[in-house]
Amino acid sequence: MTTPLRSGLIAAALALILDQASKLWLLFVFDIGHRGTVNVTPFFDLVLAWNTGISYGWFQTDSPAGAAILLAIKAVAVVLLAIWMARSHTLLATTGLGLIIGGAIGNAIDRFAYGAVVDFALFHLRFAGKTYSWYVFNLADVAIVAGVIALLYDSFFGKSAAKAP
Template structure:
């Protein structure tokens, strides 16, 4: 399916940019692009988005916990994209954006135990933060995918119908499982 190519190219672009940062910068170095507003800052994140961490005192468990969650999410997205192969293109594009970002960060996590982040943007007074957390291409892809999906669901009749159909299918599955248990 063509939509998987979008995820593939996101993964490639993400990995190339991370490779460039790792090979041309030292950890914690910053390069100013637009004053202090936009910088390249090389960080390695052992946690998840925005530096959220679990098992902080046990890096081995943290690495594999996030890896397993990412693997399961990626498999679920691959299956769901296939299942939605006849749905609207924008919905599938949003899923491919999320998949590309998830796999891009998964590669780092499995290979290095941490994710390379480098985009450092100052967004003053947003959510009470001094600076936005440093992020990467994969993170941007996931966020963009979520925005596209949210817009699709909220602003299109087809999106609202899809959400309703998914909810009805879930309720049917729950009812079937209850009947089988009885």
């Protein structure tokens, strides 16, 4: 197994393990469902949100058929990303793809186990009497975003990008 592929597999495994461990701990040890919103800092809270859609809550569905369709789409995406990762030649792109795969599998496990994705991290800013919030997210989402950033960086500034006409 080549070094870039190994790093992609390790990134996928770490993203998946950290994501699932954080969610299991929050749900069953910390019991966030009964605690409600937990203020961690003036700009960060832990809050339980069940996302029945895809990224940023798009395509919300409560039906079993809708959940099955989202799982099928995610499975196809993971297979295609794994093929891309196996063919990738740069460490950064392969690691980025591994992060995306690990995050996608982590959220798919939630959808299969609970019927929705467990989101819990909420950044917010209070200014002039109003609260401005970002979407509630989880570590799988962080891994996916980091993986996309790695792919973009590799595409624009990597060795292959430097050689492109």
